[in-house]
Amino acid sequence: xxxxxxxxxxxxxxxxxxxxxxxxxxxxxxxxxxxxxxxxxxxxxxxxxxxxxxxxxxxxxxxxxxxxxxxxxxxxxxxxxxxxxxxxxxxxxxxxxxxxxxxxxxxxxxxxxxxxxxxxxxxxxxxxxxxxxxxxxxxxxxxxxxxxxxxxxxxxxxxxxxxxxxxxxxxxxxxxxxxxxxxxxxxxxxxxxxxxxxxxxxxxxxxxxxxxxxxxxxxxxxxxxxxxxxxxxx
Numbered sequence: 001x002x003x004x005x006x007x008x009x010x011x012x013x014x015x016x017x018x019x020x021x022x023x024x025x026x027x028x029x030x031x032x033x034x035x036x037x038x039x040x041x042x043x044x045x046x047x048x049x050x051x052x053x054x055x056x057x058x059x060x061x062x063x064x065x066x067x068x069x070x071x072x073x074x075x076x077x078x079x080x081x082x083x084x085x086x087x088x089x090x091x092x093x094x095x096x097x098x099x100x101x102x103x104x105x106x107x108x109x110x111x112x113x114x115x116x117x118x119x120x121x122x123x124x125x126x127x128x129x130x131x132x133x134x135x136x137x138x139x140x141x142x143x144x145x146x147x148x149x150x151x152x153x154x155x156x157x158x159x160x161x162x163x164x165x166x167x168x169x170x171x172x173x174x175x176x177x178x179x180x181x182x183x184x185x186x187x188x189x190x191x192x193x194x195x196x197x198x199x200x201x202x203x204x205x206x207x208x209x210x211x212x213x214x215x216x217x218x219x220x221x222x223x224x225x226x227x228x229x230x231x232x233x234x
Contacts, residue, residue: 003053003074010036010046011055015067015075019218022145024064069181069215072193076178076219097202097232104130104205111209112136115229119222120144121213122160126167128206133164137212146191146214155189160212162187163194167208172198176226181215193217197226199233 003011013034014025027044030036036043047065050056055071058064067075093114108125115123116137125134146152166186170177176197181190194212201207209229211222 003050003055006036006038007046007050007055008074010043011050011067011071012075012078014056014065015071018066019216022216024059024066026064029064067215069183069190072180072215072219073183076180076223079220079223080176080178093228093232104201104203107202108132108134109136111229115209115211115225116140118225119211119213119218121211121217121222122156124160124163124167124208124210124212126164126208126210127201128168128208130205131168133167135160141213144214144216146216152191152214155191156212159184159187159189159192162189163210163212167210170196170208172196172208174198176223176230178219178223191215193219195222195226197230199230201233 010030013030017025017029017033027040027047030043030047031040038046047056050071051058051065054068055074056065057068059066095114104127108127112123112125112134113136117140119137120140120143122135122137122141126132141147141156142153147156163186170185176195178193178195179185180193184190184192184194191214192212193215194210196208196210199207199209209226211217211226
């Protein structure tokens with residue numbers, strides 16, 4: 001279902017504000033923070049249209065809106081299509097590759113640790129040749145407000161187990177895959193997203209590099225981080 005250019009702009013701002021604030025975004029907040037060139041009543045009408053089309057939802061306890069899986073998908077597809085130039089403002093990954101002469105265990109450990117810190121998410125590297133995995137990031141994801149609920153922690157832990165069990169079976173090509181909520185092929189747990197990318201490590205080992213976290217993640221930053229690493233590996 002298509003949306004107008006104005007609705008696209010409003011959806012973009014809602015998602016970015018929601019990622020930053022971790023709270024439903026109201027029409028009043030949009031009016032104060034952004035100049036859409038339209039009156040408050042029109043903003044409310046556009047929000048309702050985006051909700052009716054399935055890009056936003058309105059929690060029962062709040063007058064604000066949050067993105068749906070469909071809304072996130074529209075946002076992510078646009079990011080992937082734009083193919084923004086590689087930037088390294090969050091972390092200079094070149095420092096890791098200065099250590100590429102280290103054994104694969106140390107290199108993998110440095111890589112996932114740095115990616116977890118830079119993305120504020122959980123990072124995962126699986127080396128297909130060795131059938132070995134490195135995981136890092138519990139300290140990062142536990143800082144996210146979603147993880148204040150114990151059930152959320154248990155579900156994320158279950159998702160990690162499912163991912164490790166199924167990573168060999170993921171059908172990946174040369175492009176990054178972003179699975180959002182219900183799109184995750186091997187799980188019915190829907191509160192999370194993951195970015196998955198095939199890679200080849202410095203000594204030729206085939207691997208799968210991933211970022212996992214709540215659906216409310218900084219997709220633009222994390223896509224850029226993944227692209228930075230893949231570019232350096234090439």
